Amino acid sequence: MVDDYTAKMTELIELMRLIGNDTQQCEVKECKRKISSTITDTLSAFSNGSGGWIILGLSEKNGFTPVEGFDARAMQEALSQACEKMTPVVRPVIVTCPFEGANLVFARIDEMLPRDKPCFTTALGPHGGSFIRTGERDRRGAGGASAAHVRFGYRARRHDR
Numbered sequence: 001m002v003d004d005y006t007a008k009m010t011e012l013i014e015l016m017r018l019i020g021n022d023t024q025q026c027e028v029k030e031c032k033r034k035i036s037s038t039i040t041d042t043l044s045a046f047s048n049g050s051g052g053w054i055i056l057g058l059s060e061k062n063g064f065t066p067v068e069g070f071d072a073r074a075m076q077e078a079l080s081q082a083c084e085k086m087t088p089v090v091r092p093v094i095v096t097c098p099f100e101g102a103n104l105v106f107a108r109i110d111e112m113l114p115r116d117k118p119c120f121t122t123a124l125g126p127h128g129g130s131f132i133r134t135g136e137r138d139r140r141g142a143g144g145a146s147a148a149h150v151r152f153g154y155r156a157r158r159h160d161r
Contacts, residue, residue: 006097009106012053013099017064022136026053028060031105032067035078038138040121043083043090045133046109047119048141052133054079054092056105066102076105087122088112 012026022028027046029036036042039054046052056079057070076094083090094107112119118141121129130141 003097005093005095005106006099008053009055009097009104010099012055013058013064016060022060024052024133024135025050026055027136027138028055028058028064030059030067030070031056031075031078032070035075035082039079039082040085040129041131041138042133043086043092043109044119044121044129045131045138047086047090047112048117048131049111049133051111052109054105054107054109056107057102058099058104066100066104070102070104072096072103072105079105079107085122086119087126088116088119090119 012023016022016026016028027042029039029042035056042052042054046054056075057067057072059065059067073096076096079092079094083092090109092107092109094105096103097106098104118126118130120126120131123129126141128140131138132141133139
């Protein structure tokens with residue numbers, strides 16, 4: 001019996017195999033030895049847009065096939081830790097799903113509420129760490145921090161002293 005997450009992941013992989021690349025709604029990362037250095041860009045982009053799916057342990061360059069030696073348990077934890085590096089913190093559903101004899105990590109990233117945007121990598125701030133998703137790519141929020149704040153409906157939190 002296949003659960004809903006495995007069925008959705010398989011459906012997305014079949015689509016990407018058909019078209020030959022990632023999509024607006026789904027990002028694939030190999031992550032054989034460590035989490036991708038651009039994972040926070042993708043977390044930001046999906047959170048600032050309409051949400052999306054991340055699949056870890058799948059090779060786009062090898063026709064969307066499982067990566068040999070992929071450690072799903074370790075990468076699930078690494079993805080959880082990456083989510084903690086975001087402001088606001090991203091709280092996805094993260095599951096391990098079987099696929100073609102391997103286990104992959106599958107995550108659903110929901111869109112942030114307008115009052116919580118932009119979502120950005122904390123260490124880089126809203127100007128350098130805020131992304132949007134266009135096609136199959138994550139792109140820095142155009143026009144700098146003030147434009148990102150307007151576009152995402154960001155309200156600075158003021159602390160009166």
